[in-house]
Amino acid sequence: MEQLDEIDKKILRLLQEDAKLTTKELAAQLGLTLSPVYERIKRLEGIGFIKQYVAVLDKNLLGQPITTFCQVSMRYHDKAFINKFEEEIKKLAEVQECYHMAGQVDFLLKIHVGSLDEYHNFVKYKLSEIENIGTLNSTFVLKEIKRNLGYPVH
Structure with missing residues (x-):
């Protein structure tokens, strides 16, 4: 580096x-x-230190006040299923962030929607349609305490 x-x-x-x-x-x-x-x-x-320039928008003014972290565990862990899941998640506008995890959970998703009904429909009609999902565990943000979009530069 x-x-x-x-x-x-x-x-x-x-x-x-x-x-x-x-x-x-x-x-x-x-x-x-x-x-x-x-x-x-x-x-x-x-050299890649600056990847892009973005505007940080207000999720509430955009009508997406509900932030959910969804833990996804896969039934099978072969390469083809993992690759397919990653491809399908990239297509879902509601998913702001997705991380492939080590440990008990395979993926962690950060999702923004307008209401609990929207989240229910998202899970029922979009997320559950992705092949090989074993379990989903959703947690809902009550209050955002700290949000830092930058990284420490030492």
Whole structure:
């Protein structure tokens, strides 16, 4: 992995806080001119430290206030079933995140929907249609205490 200097790290921290910062604004905060800041950002994008720029939306204003974590255990664990599950999950818009896990649960899904009825329909008509699911265990978020979209940059 390529080593980052303190300026690179500061750029990453600043962009995680506000991806809309312009190169000019970044340069002013870093005490540098535009050209080296622009080149550093391009390099950080090129080597993969910066994967994308996104807008973080309000799930409540979008009508999706219900957050559910769904633990999925498979009946059979052969490669074909796992690959098929992963392909099918990627198609479901309600699934915001999916992780293949080690331990008692095979997959952990983070799902956003508008209501418990919507979640019921999602499970009944979409999730349960995926072949080889053994058990589902759903837990519902009562209150979001901490949500950090960034990573620590040391």
